Amino acid sequence: MTTALFTHLDAALGHFSVRPLDPAADAELLHHWVTHPKASFWLMQDADVAQVAFEYRKITEHPHHDAFIGLHEGRPAFLTERYDPARVELAGLYPAQEGDVGMHFLCAPADTPVHGFTRAVITTVMEFLFADPATRRVVVEPDVRNTAVHRLNAAVGFEIAGTVAKPEKDAYLSFCTRARFRAATADASSGPTATAPDAATAQAAPNAPDPSGAPVQGAPR
Numbered sequence: 001m002t003t004a005l006f007t008h009l010d011a012a013l014g015h016f017s018v019r020p021l022d023p024a025a026d027a028e029l030l031h032h033w034v035t036h037p038k039a040s041f042w043l044m045q046d047a048d049v050a051q052v053a054f055e056y057r058k059i060t061e062h063p064h065h066d067a068f069i070g071l072h073e074g075r076p077a078f079l080t081e082r083y084d085p086a087r088v089e090l091a092g093l094y095p096a097q098e099g100d101v102g103m104h105f106l107c108a109p110a111d112t113p114v115h116g117f118t119r120a121v122i123t124t125v126m127e128f129l130f131a132d133p134a135t136r137r138v139v140v141e142p143d144v145r146n147t148a149v150h151r152l153n154a155a156v157g158f159e160i161a162g163t164v165a166k167p168e169k170d171a172y173l174s175f176c177t178r179a180r181f182r183a184a185t186a187d188a189s190s191g192p193t194a195t196a197p198d199a200a201t202a203q204a205a206p207n208a209p210d211p212s213g214a215p216v217q218g219a220p221r
Contacts, residue, residue: 005068006131008124012116014073016124018080021067023060027053029069029076036109041143043168064088068128070105070121078121080105082129085139093164094173099136101129122156123185130178138181141171157184 004017021030031052034044044052059067064087070078081104083089086096105125107118129135141164142149150160150172157180160172 004071006124006128008127010116010120010123013114013120016077016120017071017074018068018124018128019071021056021060021069021079023053023057026069026076027056030056030079033079033106033108038109039106041146041149042106062088070124072117076108078105078107078125080125080128085141089166090139090141090164090173093166094139094161097137099134100139101132101135101137102139102141103129104140118152119155122152126156126176126181126185130181136178138176140174140176141166142174143169144172155184157181 002019002022004019007015007017009015027049031047031049033039034042034052035047037045039045044055047055056067059065059081064084065081066083067079067081069076070080072078081102083102083104085091085094085100085102089102090096103125105122107121126138129138138158140153140158142153144163153174153176156176158174158176159180160174162173164171164173
């Protein structure tokens with residue numbers, strides 16, 4: 001069993017954790033998630049299992065991009081990616097700053113929504129990224145049409161800086177500093193409970209996003 005890189009305790013929903021993604025072992029699971037109708041903004045609707053494995057093998061082997069499986073109470077529940085926006089996704093499209101870290105996330109599909117789930121996922125992802133002292137600002141570039149994720153981003157401290165034109169979409173370039181994240185989540189009683197030393201280097205699922213939330217942050221392909 002792969003050891004978790006990071007764990008986070010949500011006061012209402014329990015334990016969330018993040019582990020490294022295995023492109024071969026996780027390909028079928030990921031294929032179900034990324035081809036689900038609710039994952040249209042992920043831009044992998046027509047991919048087969050082999051293509052999913054290939055894409056995530058490229059990501060896990062990339063020096064400036066990596067991917068992780070998120071767990072809720074030990075069961076796979078979301079996907080997240082971390083990247084260097086100065087070199088991946090946003091290279092040449094904005095004035096990058098030292099300490100910028102890019103992020104995508106996708107909640108797994110489920111038939112029964114769980115109130116607060118998507119917010120707990122994005123909070124876990126943000127806590128994971130900010131566990132690295134070198135991370136000063138999280139950068140996202142969601143599709144301008146993805147209104148639900150814009151509301152979710154704002155709830156955890158993101159500010160929209162402007163629009164960037166990418167080959168696959170028009171996106172809202174958005175930033176969240178550590179201070180803005182802490183201020184936005186100050187009322188939450190949850191918190192990180194353990195972080196492995198190398199954490200910064202390295203919906204068929206039982207859970208679901210909020211009914212009003214969008215389970216997709218970004219479109220990595």
